Structure formats: C-alpha cells, structure tokens
Amino acid sequence: MVNAELLEQDGILVIKPEAPLAEEDFKSIGSLVDPYIEKHGKLNGILIQAENFPGWQNFASFVSHIKFIHDHHKTVAKIAAVSDSKFLEIAPNIASHFVKAEVKHFPAGEYEAAMEWLKA
Template sequence: MLKIENITSNIVKVTVPETLKADDFQQMAPQADALIQKHGKIKLLVNASQFNGWENITAFARHMRFAKSHHQKIERAALIAGHTWQHWVAGIVRIFVHPEIKVYDKNQQKEAMQWLDGK
C-alpha cells in the first residue's frame, strides 16, 4: 500500500511499495486530496526505491488516472529511484505532466529535499 505523510507544510512524502495494486490509489486519494485542500499546490517526494512494477494493467490504469487528475496540483516532484528504468519513465512523464520532476538515486534523499525546499 502507498504510504503518504506530510514532511513540511507543503512537502508530502509518498512511499511506494514493491508492487502497486489497483486499490492503492483509491485508498490514498482522500488523504492526498485533504493535503492539497489544506496547502494548495504541494511538492512531492516520491520514494520509489523499492518499486518494481504494477500488479496488473488495472493497477497501471488507476495510477495513470490518479496522476492525470492530480498533476496540476503538484508544484514539483522529486523521485527517489531504485532502478535505471525509473529514470527513463520519469523522462517520458516529464513531457505530459505539469510539475517539474527531478530524479535522484536512493542515496540522494537529502539533495531531493533541498531541491523541493528551493535551497
């Protein structure tokens, strides 16, 4: 299951499990929407270092729908990647989504937070 937590007033950390399931986004949406309502546009720190893929095509489709309906509410996103293919996917996604996205390796979480904070 996706884990979502507030790090600062407008930085939200999402920890992605090894495998995303279709219902992960239904469970996370109310919490994400509440944080967006409270803070306006948010910044995301996505720890996908353990992520290996989606359980099935339904999980992938729900992930894409969630991203489509929320990307305009994200100011910037830092992705902590655990696999080379995640760098490639992020490069493609940058073309289609609103927030600025930077990818960091799993040992660069401090740098990712500094970038999100604008420091």
C-alpha cells in the same frame, strides 16, 4: 503496497512503494492529499523513494495510476524520484510530456538533496 506520508508543514507527500502498486494505493493516497490540496490549492512536491520500481499489480492498477496523475498533476509543483531503478531514472523524461510539475531524478542515497530541492 505503498507507504505514504504527508509532511503538512512543507506540503510534500513522501511515497515509498514496497510491493506492486494496487488500485487501493491510489485511493488511499488521494484521500491523504486531496483535503490538503483543497485547503492550500496545491501540493509543493511529491518525493518517491524506491530502491526498485515494483511495477503494478495488474492493468487496473496501472489505469488507477494514470487517473491519479491526470487528476492531480496540475496541483503538484515538483516531483522527485529517489532511486537507483533504471525505470525511475528515465521516468522524469517521460513524465515531463504529461505533467505540469517539474520532475527530477536523484540517486538512491540523495534523499536529503531531493527534499531540499522540493522545498526550494
């Protein structure tokens, strides 16, 4: 399960995974951001806040995640991962090979710094 909130004024999506990611999570997030992207042409940023990366529910969930990235990466300017998870710490290095967005890791206590970076 994932909690997602679109901060429309800033064009920033805040994602907080709370359990292994499911296919339905990516459908839900898409239905939240797709109308905004259609209206504004892009999303200024995505902030992923997770104490630990919960992984995926199953292989189909992983595939849904990859499809979501493929369908949206050209319309997102920046991605901030706020976490002490080792996986999310190295994710920006991996993601930089697959997405157009600028990706940056922030330690768990630096939510505000990450938000400022996304807004800049």
